[in-house]
Amino acid sequence: IKQKNNMANITIIIPEFVLDCEIIPGQRGLTVAALVIVYMVSIVGNMLVIIVIKMNHKLHSPMFIFIGNLAVLDLANSTIIIPKMIAVIHFDSTVISYTGCIVQMYGILNLEQMVALLLAFMAVDRYVAVVYPLRYPSIITKKLVWISVSVLPIFAFLILLSYLVFATELSFCQTNVLPYCLCDYATLVHTSCNTDPKYLSLLSIMVLVLGVGPLLLILCSYVRIVIAALNIKAGDRNSKVFSTCVTHLVVVLCFYLPPLGSYILPGSGLQVSSAGYNAVFIAGNVVPPMVNPVIYSFRNKEIKSSIYGLLTGKRINQEITHH
Template sequence: MRGMNRSLVSEFLLLGLSRQPQQQQPLFLLFLIMYLATVLGNLLIILAIGTDSRLHTPMYFFLCNLSFVDVCFSSTTVPKVLVNHIFRSQAISFSGCLTQMYFLFQLADMDNFLLAVMAYDRFVAICHPLHYTTKMTHQLCSLLVAGSWVIASLNALLHTLLMAQLSFCSNNTIPHFFCDVTPLLKLSCSDTHLNEMMILTEGAVIMVTPFVCILVSYIHIICAVLRVPSPRGRWKAFSTCGSHLAVVCLFYGTIIAVYFNPSSSHATEKDTAATVLYTVVTPMLNPFIYSLRNRDLKRALWKVVHRKIFSF
């Protein structure tokens, strides 16, 4: 009987970003441009770091992983939006919906963990510069990234399995452009108390712990920088953290606004706008934020582009 209850809904309908026909084409073009910019920008970052031996340092190793995660994160939602628009379809299968939700959880957690790891890297570089090479070893960096993948995958699996246990009886319309956990909980005709409790407890711990690590790291960084006698030295130290802080504020601001109250009565338009920011806009902006103020990375990117142009 439980299997029959869950199989009553074999697919969901994604209403997308707007129900106004005149807005569909501009939104399609906007999403296509942003997705191409996301993929191209992040792949250039990965290629530049991989081909320049001077960038084979912990900071750029974590940035390379962040770029890879951002490409995957954006690819989890945007291609489905584009395909649905081309084929004039809103359908996504039940299994496809759960798969999309799994990767969203996993990759959002990875973004979360990598931002915390990058904050720790900056803390060691600024507060303990003489011990940086001995503390941030290749083994530790690899372990931090691998551990993040394991925890993110287990967390995503937990929420996906809990969602798979729910019953969806008749209403299968999701007022969103992807299978987000909050709209799915509202559609369920079974008790969602456990799901909501896990989001507010275990999910909150997964989100808050790295955020606290970032705050603690930057408190120590600020204290260390303020002790630098030279204004130029203070500015140079702060400038290495500016890009990371901008990404942290954008990422956490939208995540907290959407997910920390799954039963809230927030307007759907506000939730959708916030999710567009962290699923589409943030992955697109990250390469620009990190490269614009980084001379070494800009030099490596220019070499990659210059080499590709002349190879053609």
């Protein structure tokens, strides 16, 4: 990373950043304890979901393959974010190398993008299952699902390379202190001395195309699903469709609401402290990976019964009802 000294016209190499994770006074201990609990729940919950889907061959249908891959992404997301955050808050390990900062930023962006696209895939899966139930087995095949989830990391890596290129172009002439708990692209741009609008324009374009785009696809799919479900005469099937859709929508809301709030609040003119923004940032990044396995475990009887069977030593390879 280069820091330019305009007075002497010298370029100084700065090898690291300082993360200034401002927390509400008196809440550091509580925040660390909450993060530890969240991390443990995330690890245990997502591992259980992955294990039962892997062990129970009756759960190898497209919907459960998507859920299993979401659990893998949630597990990776929690691991890349929470331990470093705890180190910053509790141990004052605020220094992060330039390379480490860029890797963390790019890793988080990739994981978030993969989750957004995976949630869109899941919405399309439910759309086909409800609107075209007879054609579902021929349209949504396991081969198609595995190809989709395999392409996800490659697509995210390539499409987000522009972030990586732009981040390495930034120079810092005033400070290398980042007012956030983690390395974030927008924070790097705002902290840098670069005034070219292309850096923030990239963020806006990516949010609209790769963030809002999948969200609109999800919402359109579920609107169509609700319309189709209302036309289904069988009450049991109708309630089953709504139950499945509600589960997915809760997961979508947990993923999208916090970042949307962080974009809307500054534009609304509402004055929010740095500690407040950090709280929203922390919640938005660490809560969804924790609640997703809990949501699926409680609302999906197949996963719930399989976890129960695993924990009690009973056979989990039971008959699974197709949704």
